[in-house]
């Protein structure tokens with residue numbers, strides 16, 4: 139495809155970038171690329187000028203709604219992508235993956251890395267992110283369960299309510315088979331409750 143002049147946009151024009159499946163404000167060019175800015179503000183990204191077109195009213199609206207939502211969640215000038223948490227190796231890896239995808243202009247790989255990073259952060263950095271934390275409460279309505287299984291033939295006692303019942307099963311199994319080695323587990327139930 140040859141360079142065309144029909145895709146020159148005025149600064150501030152809201153355009154659609156198919157590579158990132160994103161709508162942004164046209165900021166001008168940087169070398170061979172067009173610079174686009176997210177509607178709510180944030181980090182600019184580079185797009186291929188020849189692939190851009192003016193955004194439809196529907197695209198502009200949903201991008202504006204997204205921008206408003208993310209502003210209310212993270213504060214106006216935050217980039218839309220989560221930042222890695224300091225000294226966390228997993229964050230660093232995922233952020234590197236994302237930055238690498240962004241540098242390659244691989245929008246879907248960038249989104250994938252973003253999703254993984256968000257998921258990781260929700261799971262491991264909830265207090266830092268100001269997300270709701272749940273308290274782990276033992277479920278007293280369901281008692282502990284005792285279970286034992288023979289390591290030689292894999293036969294098992296099934297879940298028993300009392301340790302003595304599991305031991306009784308062991309005694310019987312050894313009498314019958316001569317098997318003498320068991321794996322014992324104790325399980326209990328817990329409920330995550332919001333504080």
Ligand SMILES: [Zn+2]
Nearest residue numbers: 223226228229
């Ligand atoms: Zn992390």
Ligand SMILES: [Zn+2]
Nearest residue numbers: 288290291317
């Ligand atoms: Zn056995």
